[in-house]
Amino acid sequence: MADGKTKAELRGERLAARDAILPVERIEKSLAIASHGAGAIDFEAGAIVSGFLPIRSEVDLRPLMASLRDRSARLCVPVILDKKTIVFRELVRGADLVPGTFGTFGPGPEAAELDPDVMLVPLSAFDRQGHRIGYGGGYYDRAIHRLQQKGLKPKLIGIAFDCQEVASVPFEPHDIRLDAVLTESGYRPFEHSGQA
Template sequence: MTDFKEDKKALRLRALALRDKMDEADRIEASLRLAEHGDDYLRDLEPGTIVSGFLPIRSEVDLRPLMMRLADRGARLCVPAILAGNLEFRELKRGAELVSQGFGTVAPGADAAVLDPSLMLVPLSAFDRRGGRIGYGGGFYDRAIQRITEKGIAPRLVGTAFACQEIAAAPMAEHDRHLHAILTEAGVIETGRTAAPVA
C-alpha cells in the first residue's frame, strides 16, 4: 500500500510540475480551446441538465468559458463547496456572491441550492487514456461521487486537464472512479467506458 501511495504521489507531483511550468498566456489559450472541444463534445446536453464544474485555483484549467457556454444552452451549473470535510455542489448563478472555502477556493454561500449533478467536469492532477485519474490526494471527489451514486444517479464523469498532465497509467484503488472521457486543449479522449446519457 505504501508503494501504491508513493507512486501516486510521485506521478501527481510530476504532472503538477509540468502544469505549473505552462506560461499564463498559454494556459488561457488552452482553456479556451478546451471550451471549444467541450462544447462540441457535450452537444447532446439537454436544457436543465445539472452540471458540476469548478472555479480554478493555482494553475488549473479555467472551466469558466466552457461553463458559460453550457449555461447559455440551458445547463444548471453548480460548483463544489467544502462542508465538514466533504463536497456539496452548490448552484452557481451569474452575479451570486462567492465565499472562501479554504485551499484558495471559493463557492456560492450556504443559502445557494445544493444540487446532485448528472454530468461532472472533474479536476485532476494526472490522467491516463483508460480513464484513470489521480486527484489531489484528499479523496473529495471519490466520496462525493459515491454519495451521488447512492442516491441512484450515475453521473457522467468528464476529466478536465491540460494535455501535459497525461501519464501512461494511473494507479487505481478499488474505490477510485474511472472517467468516461477527458477534455484537454488537444481534444477529447474517449475512454471506452459507458456512461448514462446526459439528461
C-alpha cells in the same frame, strides 16, 4: 503499475508540469478546452453540470461553463464543507462568491445544493484507460460515491491539460473511472464497461 511510480509521485510530477505552463499559454489552452467542450459535452436541456472555479494553475473553466449555461445547463460548483465532504452549490449569474478552503471561492450557504448529471472533474493526472489521480483529499471520490448511493450515475469528464497525461495510473478495484477527458487537444471518451 507499469513504471513503478506511486500516485503521489505522479501527482507531483504532473502538477509541476501544469505549473510550468506560462499564464498566457494557460489562457489559450483553457479557451481551446472551452471550444472543444462546447460542442462535445452532451446533455439534456436543464441538466445539472458541475464545474469548478480555477485555483492555482488549473484549467479556467469559466468560458466553457458560460457556453454550457447558454445551452440551458444549470451550473454548480463544489464547496468544501469539512475535511471529508464537498457539496455542489448552484452558480447563478450575479450571485456573490464567498471564500472557501484551499483558496477556493464558491456560492454561499443560501445557494441551492444540487446533484450533478455531468461532472467536470479536476485532476492531477490521467491515463488512456480513464483512471485519474486527484489532489489527494478524496473529495470527488466520496462525492461521486454519495451520488451513486442515491442511485445517480453522473457522467464524469476529467478536465486537464495534455501535459497531465501519464502512461499508467496505479488503481484499485474501487477507483471510479472517468467517462471522458477534455484537454486542449479535444474531447476523448473512454471505452470501458463497468467501473473497474
